[in-house]
Amino acid sequence: MTFVADHAETIRVLLVDDQELFRRGLRMVLEADPGLEVEEAQDGLSAVAQATASPPDVVLLDVRMPGMNGPEAAGAIKEAAPSARIVMLTASDEESDLLDSIRNGASGYLLKDSSVDQVSDAVRRVASGQSLISPQVATRLLEEFRVLATRDEPEPRGTKLSDRELEVLRLVALGHNNKEIGRALFISENTVKNHVRNILEKLQLRSRVEAATYAVRERLLDLP
Structure with a gap:
């Protein structure tokens, strides 16, 4: 079931990924939702600049990017725009990437094989003040820490x-x-x-x- 936000205001999303095809495709899908307004950034540095100039409500941020990586960008964005909520959207399920992201202010962590509905729900949940971690990543963490x-x-x-x-x-x-x-x-x-x-x-x-x-x-x- 799709999460329904507590308000009808448009949620401003900044989508950050160095893979243009993925970025453009996800933007098209997300913008089919009239409640989401999506902008793009191709790397961490440009994301920080855009968030500083015009703070978004939610940032969808890749972990592995050239130059400034996702966790580093998350920390810089939180300093420049403290109200912005950050969701890492990545192919990496490595524990170190998750922990670095959390330390730098991420409110959520999703894998790129998540469905479009899951991504939309994540945006709305963190915009309303919730935090989340995908079941796939939670399972990975449990496996990593069994020892x-x-x-x-x-x-x-x-x-x-x-x-x-x-x-x-x-x-x-x-x-x-x-x-x-x-x-x-x-x-x-x-x-x-x-x-x-x-x-x-x-x-x-x-x-x-x-x-x-x-x-x-x-x-x-x-x-x-």
Whole structure:
């Protein structure tokens, strides 16, 4: 089901990718949605310049680009236009790229094999203040960090969380949105939002993307 934004205002999107064919094709598809207004940039440097001159609502940003890469551009864009929300849209599912992107202010991370509906939903979700991580990337993170399950470490900060908060955090780390988490746990979407807010406050994190990454790093999940 396609996410419906809370407002009818046009969302200004800056699409940044050095592959012109991909960039132009995605722009054509996104602009079929009357609620999205799309501009383009061919690399990180030009994206920073455009975002500085005219801050977009959402930036769709590739990770691997010549010159200034995606995470570097994300950091510069957030400095120049703090209100801009950034979604990495990339072919890379490498953990290092994900973590660099999050550290530099990305609110979402999608792979380029995502459907057009998923990309449109991502734009609307981050524009409304949500953060996201695609299920494919969440699965990759879980696979990368399985080895940590046997590592001897001090008690993690996750012990501050209630049992219900740990359940919510696990589903967040698996890439589920609030509505899906609510259905899985038989609670309302507003209750899920409250749990996520409490989790972020207790763990001193800024977004659910950071929470998902933290969860797998600190062995807060029951990995099979």
